[in-house]
Amino acid sequence: MVAYIPPVDDIRFLLNEVFDFNETMKTLPGYEEIDADLAVSILEQAGKFCAAVLEPLNRPSDEEGCRLENDQVFTPDGTSEAYKAFINAGWSGLSGDPEFGGQGLPRVMQVLLDEMLSSANLSFGLFPGLTRGAAEAISIHASDALKQRYLPKMISGEWTGAMALTEASAGTDLGLLNTRAEASVDDSYRITGTKIFISSGDHDFGGNIIHLVLARLPDAPKGVKGISLFLVPKFLVNDDGSLGARNGMSVGSLEHKMGIHGQPTCVMNYDGATGWLVGEVGRGLNAMFTMMNAERLFIGIQGLGIGEVANQKATAYARERLQGRSLDGSRGPVQIVEHPDVRNMLLRGRAYADAARALAIWTSMQMDIAARHPDEGARKSANGLVALLTPVVKAAFTDFGFETAVLSQQVFGGHGYIREWGMEQFVRDARITQIYEGTNGVQAIDLVQRKLPMEDGALPSRFFALIKQDLQSPVTCRNADAIVGATTEALERLERATERLLSGRLDPFAAGAASTGYLRLFALVAYGWMWTRMAKTAAMSDAGDRICRRKIAVSRFFAERVLPETIGLEVALNASPESVMALDADSF
Template identity: 60%
Template sequence: MFDYVPPIDDYRFLLTHVLGFDRAMAETGQEVDGDLAVAVLEEAGRMCAQRLHPLNRHGDEQGCRLVDGGVVTPAGFPDAWRDFVAAGWASMSADPAHGGQGLPFILQLWLDEMLSATNLSFGLFPGLTRGACEAIAAHASDALKATWLPPMVSGAWTGAMALTESGAGTDLALLKTRAAPQADGRYAVTGQKIFISSGDHDFGGNVIHLVLARLPDAPEGVKGISLFLVPKYLPDAQGDFTVRNSMSVGALEKKMGIHAQPTCVMNYDDATGWLVGEPHKGLAAMFTMMNAERLMVGVQGLGVAGAAYQQAAGYARERLQGRSADGARGPVAIIEHADVRRMLLNIRAFVEAGRALGGWTALQLDRAHHHPDAAERARADALVALLTPVVKAAFTDMGFESAVQAQQVFGGHGYIREWGMEQYVRDARIAQIYEGTNGVQAMDLVGRKLALADGLVVEGYFDLIMADLDAAGTILVAARTRDALALLRDATAALRGAGVTATGAAAVDYLRLFALVSLGWMWTRMAQAAQDDSPLHQAKRAVADYFALRVLPQAHGLATGIAAGEASIMALAADAF
């Protein structure tokens, strides 16, 4: 297996030439320039490459174990976590009011990419903790924030999200976990949750669960759900967190991938908890965490795709097989074969544009938090809301497809464990499922996000894209993206006001079309910026042309499928399946 190489040159190119990082920081008053940002990313890349990547295969093979009711993570993980925390990576983008460093979210997002590329199982620990911190910061009382946020932000304690039950997955209205109020203002939480990532570990410190449950007087459905903070350890008489709460790990899920991540069945038996936010408003509070996690999960797909590409490209340069196209030489490195190049270019066309689109979205999140103008904050926040299901679903779909194509480059060697490619495929698969399946993300985009501000948000986004396409002139990828955008606008107009079945039939194809146009927009910006004869700029222009000629044509097929409506999907009787 080849060493992981952090994509620092690409980050530098995007910050300096494509995304206008310094200008964005000046507008939002954040005192970070491009040089500092690159230096942070370089150090993060070294940590990921040297500390976490070597643990990835070992963690997959050893997995987590349940010993005496507690989780034991693979050897090396507790020490790696302590090193990660000591270096400050856990607190990088967190609010300084709670002990964070307050660095721009774009740096956090690209750190998440490198974490996912080098050790996806490990990367879930800080990602889930960060999401829990955001929910607590946005909705909890000042007293709860003061107690729980500083050690969580620092990484001394970690967080987990406890939503799913065996009978309540996507449909949270069915959940049965109960919370009974106590005389001292706390609550006794009782129930069982499944699929709880980072539910327990042996890193030391506390594990803070955010648990959805119903109060005794709760109305039926999602309007009766409240959110509770339930820690593994409670404070003793001296205020030290040494008292074990009445919650336990019932089992570890046996799963396809991310074996080094403890996915737990959690039992809460009158466990002590505190209400976060208002009674019966828990789902809205939890969505603060879920929306943050959905961006992180999308970047997981991107990270795995980038890592798999590096391995496949390295192998293709060295593997000798077959003869040259003219038959004069052989054996030749398989990088000379057109089909191998096609697979590698498919991956690269996604990864580099996805990295740019993720970075652009992250800058909008920074803008939503820090811009001095309230109207600009609201506009940026709406754009993040629009793009969140796209990043989550498209990046994880394309990330899994990329992992499979990278595995295919290896032929039979990709199917066996030696080269590590089958782990990428197994690990990438979950990202399409958790934090809301990708079908649910597509329905969210079509059913909710297109309607934001009566459609003005999506139309404003399309106008942003069109302005850059017009400015790019005759660049090939700009012209082809302009055609795809026209198809997307037509599909958007056709779906406006459509019924549930019609939107359900079109949603997945629509999200894919939306993503292709967005990636084409990023390739246009990159191709326009890549104007010198350096190897990096030449490569950008070449891959942009490949995307325009070989990937963007998918837009026409997607548009045709959307226009076909729901009739062929609903024609077959349910009992005929």
């Protein structure tokens, strides 16, 4: 089985040629000295670490899994050592706040590191990803005292983080949670309850594990307005920063899962555990959404990472595997990459992965603008675009990533179904990305019912205007005509669907029935936009360059074989919700 190859050349192409990365960074205070060459050189080293240290652990970790013995969680052999090597190399603090010891590099670089981590070892990548999300929530919402005590060691990676939301009776509807918090004589609280599905809830890395726990005070109202957020460490921290007594929390069991076996997913029991309020009383969900939104973008990148590595492995196999005769019958056996059906699967996976990476870079650049641009209007505009795209990135990247994993497994035929080739693990691991941090159906509802109406409905129009700007710019080479034309037509379909959703003519049932199809339509158009930018850039570059040749060819495939799906999606979106809602629940 060939080794994973970090997509550094594609990253270099995107940062240097497709996006105005250097010029954008110059406008952001603190990033003026950062350019594409520096970013690529750092990411090249990150890719080497992922390929040399993390990928070799992926399959053994999946086979060994985590275990719980005498109230202690043990991760698979080599995981703890790999994590220590990861933090010693400084990767945990790449985008962390310099005030607390982070390197303060752009979000773009963090996102691309996350992609490579997810490709090499999805289970491992959750440890630093969750820690970073928890640190961001603490940084924005916690008191200065909590920040000073916890953030330096979380950003360095010495301490890790987890978020504890879900309960057996409270999943998507967190207003149903029962975990309670009671005030103590000092400024702390006692947290009691049980949470399920807690990724990175415990491990054997040493150090502390900082849980952000949603709980309800005794006099809190019912529903989400009665929820508060608390910082609950595995170990209490002494005044000098050293670890003190074990807190009143324990692992009840480890979940037995379809995939991500190298990641300890815990049932956590909080038995009067000491915690501290993060943010305001009754506004815990608001504070937690800082972490949840960051994690939703992160999970989207996991889908990209799985799709990338699965497509790489399938492509290499298709070049090596000899089977069947050429279409004209003159040669045989031939490489299976010659067969049209195999090519169709490989090209679809490549089309999804390359477009997702491009959109991830564009979105993360908007995040950097929203965080640092000196102009308030620019920050507000970028923040709105990030909000609009968050559910799209989470759902579409993971849907397409899973589809790519399945297609890549199919390329292997029977060999893809057995363990030794590793493809079935990609399928199992990718599946969770469509479920956790809010199922993709929830993301679709969020897009339709919450994000589209933002700015009185002007937000999607602003996004569509950006796409039109690139579609209408001069095309200097006919190689880009196909993707420009197909994306223009798909965008018109998306605009009609959006207008219909915003017009008020649809009742809640109709909006709910349309949401998943609408998100896919939105994502395909966004991918078409990215392919337009890549194809135009490639058409104006050296035609002999391998990357440019591939971009032009895959853009045409996307235009002719993928974007036509938007025709059927529009038809379905125009249908009455009656076919979805007519059957009464008892008749299912």
